[in-house]
Each structure stands twice: as structure tokens, then as C-alpha cells.
Amino acid sequence: MEIGVPKETKDQEFRVGLSPSSVRVLKENGHNIFVESQAGVGAGFTDEDYRQVGAEIVSTAKNAWNRELVIKVKEPLQPEYQFLQKGQLLFTYLHLAADKALTEHLIDCGVTAIAYETVEVASSTNKLPLLIPMSIIAGRLSVQFGARFLERQQGGRGVLLGGVPGVRSGRVVVLGGGVVGTEAARIAVGMGATVQILDVNVERLSYLETLFGSRVELLYSNSAQVDAVVPEADLLIGAVLVPGRRAPILVSRALVGQMRPGSVIVDVAVDQGGCIETLHATSHTKPTYIEAGVVHYGVPNMPGAVPWTATQALNNSTLPYIVQLANLGMQAMQTNPALAAGVNVQSHRLVHPAVQQVFPDLAP
Structure with a gap:
């Protein structure tokens, strides 16, 4: 052929x-x-x-x-x-x-x-075997990029995710506990951040407990829980996947408006429409924009940043x-x-x- x-x-x-x-x-x-x-x-x-x-x-x-x-x-x-x-x-x-x-x-x-x-x-x-490798990379990159855009020179609020002795660490909220969310949490924990994962699958949350123990707060995802944790996030990561379908909107425009100025949103679900109402697709050339005072990152081909790997x-x-x-x-x-x-x-x-x-x- x-x-x-x-x-x-x-x-x-x-x-x-x-x-x-x-x-x-x-x-x-x-x-x-x-x-x-x-x-x-x-x-x-x-x-x-x-x-x-x-x-x-x-x-x-x-x-x-x-x-x-x-x-x-x-x-x-x-x-x-x-x-x-x-x-x-x-x-x-x-x-x-x-x-x-x-x-x-x-x-x-x-x-x-x-x-x-x-x-x-x-x-x-390995239910979606050809999505998994890029999901692993995108999940890991989401925190790497999020940490970068939290820097003041990049428009962020100047938070170091790992903190330092005497100063609290940054808070990372991950919406979705699948492959992307798991890998994002893995990197965020490694950087010393305070991490919360929200997911609707209790069985998945139980599995994540075996991975992270008490290092990650695992929360059942519903609208009330989302409303409670999003305003406190320094870095919010959208990691929602519904195979073949558009991602559901979990974070409304009004809720984004409650986040601190200079907080960062990275929506890995953007290639399926995104799960944050205010987020739209961007590009590696111009990866971010600011809306409601919050830095939005919506590059749909994130793994393209590390093409050799x-x-x-x-x-x-x-x-x-x-x-x-x-x-x-x-x-x-x-x-x-x-x-x-x-x-x-x-x-x-x-x-x-x-x-x-x-x-x-x-x-x-």
C-alpha cells in the first residue's frame, strides 16, 4: 500500500x-x-x-x-x-x-x-489506547505551563506552586480524574502544590487514593463542590473527557469571575470544546488571553510543544x-x-x- x-x-x-x-x-x-x-x-x-x-x-x-x-x-x-x-x-x-x-x-x-x-x-x-499517550503528556504539560503563566511577567498573580517555608504553596484544582487529571496531579504534587481532584466516578477516586494517599484531596464532583473550590484555585485545570462528544461546561462565566485576578486556567479539554465557559482555543504562538482578570490557556495541541517525546x-x-x-x-x-x-x-x-x-x- x-x-x-x-x-x-x-x-x-x-x-x-x-x-x-x-x-x-x-x-x-x-x-x-x-x-x-x-x-x-x-x-x-x-x-x-x-x-x-x-x-x-x-x-x-x-x-x-x-x-x-x-x-x-x-x-x-x-x-x-x-x-x-x-x-x-x-x-x-x-x-x-x-x-x-x-x-x-x-x-x-x-x-x-x-x-x-x-x-x-x-x-x-487502556480503553482508549491512542488517546492515552498524548493525555499523559498533556496532563503533565498542563501544570508545567500553568506554573509558567502564574509568573507575574506572564500575567499571573506571582504564585510559586511549591511555596517556600513560611509561605503557603499554590492551590491546583483538577476537574476530572482520568489520565490527564492524574498526570496533572502527579506533576503538581511533585512541585509541592496543594492539589484537589474532582471526579464523578467514586471508583476512580478510590483508585486515585491508592496512588496519592493523603497528598491529594479527592472530592466528588457536583455543582456545589465545583462552586466551592474553583474560586480558591491558583491554577484550574480542565481534564474532562466524554469520548467522541463535546466536553460539558462545568465552570460558568460567573464562577470564573470569582477567581482571584491573575489566577490561571488551563483547559486540556479544549479540543473537545472545553469545560470552562470563558475559554476558547488559542495557539502556541499566542497561547493565553485574559478574561475577568484570569489568565486563560487553551492550546488544543499541547503535546506539540514536546514533539521529540x-x-x-x-x-x-x-x-x-x-x-x-x-x-x-x-x-x-x-x-x-x-x-x-x-x-x-x-x-x-x-x-x-x-x-x-x-x-x-x-x-x-
């Missing part, structure tokens, strides 16, 4: 769909890989690295896109719509619940679009599925239920149930 790897076009997105080591595996399986020139440079991979493992370097995005299977990291942006073709397989993060225009175009053009974030295995652990972590999880798609084509969805669950759009139809609920007018 011919596999295309275009260069990412999202603002400061330096990850790449396939690393050279992944290309080597696909070549060993008899496939031809076409990598757009400079696609891997931001992640530390040169064109020569790809040539050495058998890839063909192509000079234009069109030549990378014009293949049976296209592997990306982030969703196609509008200038890339022209490259989508009927019968083509597209495997990437899509997050369609937050992007109706892309959903409509994928339906119209006839591509089969498989979303990393909705590939799902039927087990209690993120590309390899993502490939470790995606490669087995990519090999199946390359070896079997459309039949891969029939033999692997996890891949079948990842299909969002196929044969001019929106097929993923969760996305159908978001856009009922697009459902067949």
Missing part, C-alpha cells in the same frame, strides 16, 4: 505522523511510504533519516496526500481539504465534536476517517493499528473491533454514535 505522511500545518505543530523507526517497520511489511520534505524536522528527524529506512521524500503536500492511506497527527485544516479523496483512508486525531465544518467535508468527499481518539478496546484498562510516544501506540490498516485496508475494520470503533466517517456517512449525537442533522 502507498502511505502518505504530510507535514503538519497547525500552528507550531512539530509532531509527525510516522517516525523513521515506524517507516522501517512498514517497509519491512512491503509498503511504500511517501514523506513530505521537512515533515519530521520539528521532531528531530531529517529527510535523510527517512531515506535511510526506505521512505521516498516528496516535495509537496499534494504528493504526500495523494496516497491510499494518510497518517497524520492533527485534523486536516481547511487548506488541506482539497487533498481529501473518495476511497482514501485517513488516520489521525479528529475531535469532530468540536468541528462541524470538518465533519461535513469528510462526509462530502467520501474519505474513510478513523480518529485516534475513538479507537476503543473492550477492557477496563510526543511523536515517539504516539507511534508506540499507533503503529500496530497502522500496520493492520496497511496490510488489510478496509478489511482491518472487520477484523479489529477497536479500529472499527475508531471510524467516524465512511462512505459519505457519519457513523460514530457519539458524534452523531453532537450533529444529529448530519446523521444518516
Whole structure:
């Protein structure tokens, strides 16, 4: 099969769909890989690295896109719509619940679009295997970035999360105790912050107690509890995930207005619409804005800040599925239920149930 790897076009997105080591595996399986020139440079991979493992370097995005299977990291942006073709397989993060225009175009053009974030295995652990590696990175980065933007020079209130002897540590409130929330808490605890995690799943809270013990306050999430803890947060992290659907709004505009001036909000759920009413998507070039006196950070591709780590972590999880798609084509969805669950759009139809609920007018 011919596999295309275009260069990412999202603002400061330096990850790449396939690393050279992944290309080597696909070549060993008899496939031809076409990598757009400079696609891997931001992640530390040169064109020569790809040539050495058998890839063909192509000079234009069109030549990378014009293949049976296209592997990306982030969703196609509008200038890339022209490259989508009927019968083509597209495997990437899509997050369609937050992007109706892309959903409509994928339906119209006839591509089969498989979303990393909705590939799902039927087990209690690693249920969303292609979302987990980037969730780990985004969770860890959320505190790293939050600490930075709490600095006075960055618009924050000048709080050191770890505090110092004689001065209280910063307070970090994490909405959601899944992978993102757990990793955010892990870093915040390591920095010496006071940490609270809110979640609606009591079983998950019990599990988190085995991880953190008394170092983290674990609270059942309801509107009253959210109202009580958010105004006291120096750093508020949105870590809510409803697979395939838009994130619910947990923090209202009025509640944001009760936070201290210079507090920081980092909403990792922004790629699914966000769970903070005042937060909208930003970019690595201009990552923050201030509303109601609070610093808002809403970069939807946070792991793009650490592309060397993120590309390899993502490939470790995606490669087995990519090999199946390359070896079997459309039949891969029939033999692997996890891949079948990842299909969002196929044969001019929106097929993923969760996305159908978001856009009922697009459902067949």
C-alpha cells in the first residue's frame, strides 16, 4: 500500500505522523511510504533519516496526500481539504465534536476517517489506547505551563506552586480524574502544590487514593463542590473527557469571575470544546488571553510543544493499528473491533454514535 505522511500545518505543530523507526517497520511489511520534505524536522528527524529506512521524500503536500492511506497527527485544516479523496483512508486525531465544518467535508468527499481518539478496546484498562499517550503528556504539560503563566511577567498573580517555608504553596484544582487529571496531579504534587481532584466516578477516586494517599484531596464532583473550590484555585485545570462528544461546561462565566485576578486556567479539554465557559482555543504562538482578570490557556495541541517525546510516544501506540490498516485496508475494520470503533466517517456517512449525537442533522 502507498502511505502518505504530510507535514503538519497547525500552528507550531512539530509532531509527525510516522517516525523513521515506524517507516522501517512498514517497509519491512512491503509498503511504500511517501514523506513530505521537512515533515519530521520539528521532531528531530531529517529527510535523510527517512531515506535511510526506505521512505521516498516528496516535495509537496499534494504528493504526500495523494496516497491510499494518510497518517497524520492533527485534523486536516481547511487548506488541506482539497487533498481529501473518495476511497482514501485517513488516520489521525479528529475531535469532530468540536468541528462541524470538518465533519461535513469528510462526509462530502467520501474519505474513510478513523480518529485516534475513538479507537476503543473492550477492557477496563487502556480503553482508549491512542488517546492515552498524548493525555499523559498533556496532563503533565498542563501544570508545567500553568506554573509558567502564574509568573507575574506572564500575567499571573506571582504564585510559586511549591511555596517556600513560611509561605503557603499554590492551590491546583483538577476537574476530572482520568489520565490527564492524574498526570496533572502527579506533576503538581511533585512541585509541592496543594492539589484537589474532582471526579464523578467514586471508583476512580478510590483508585486515585491508592496512588496519592493523603497528598491529594479527592472530592466528588457536583455543582456545589465545583462552586466551592474553583474560586480558591491558583491554577484550574480542565481534564474532562466524554469520548467522541463535546466536553460539558462545568465552570460558568460567573464562577470564573470569582477567581482571584491573575489566577490561571488551563483547559486540556479544549479540543473537545472545553469545560470552562470563558475559554476558547488559542495557539502556541499566542497561547493565553485574559478574561475577568484570569489568565486563560487553551492550546488544543499541547503535546506539540514536546514533539521529540510526543511523536515517539504516539507511534508506540499507533503503529500496530497502522500496520493492520496497511496490510488489510478496509478489511482491518472487520477484523479489529477497536479500529472499527475508531471510524467516524465512511462512505459519505457519519457513523460514530457519539458524534452523531453532537450533529444529529448530519446523521444518516
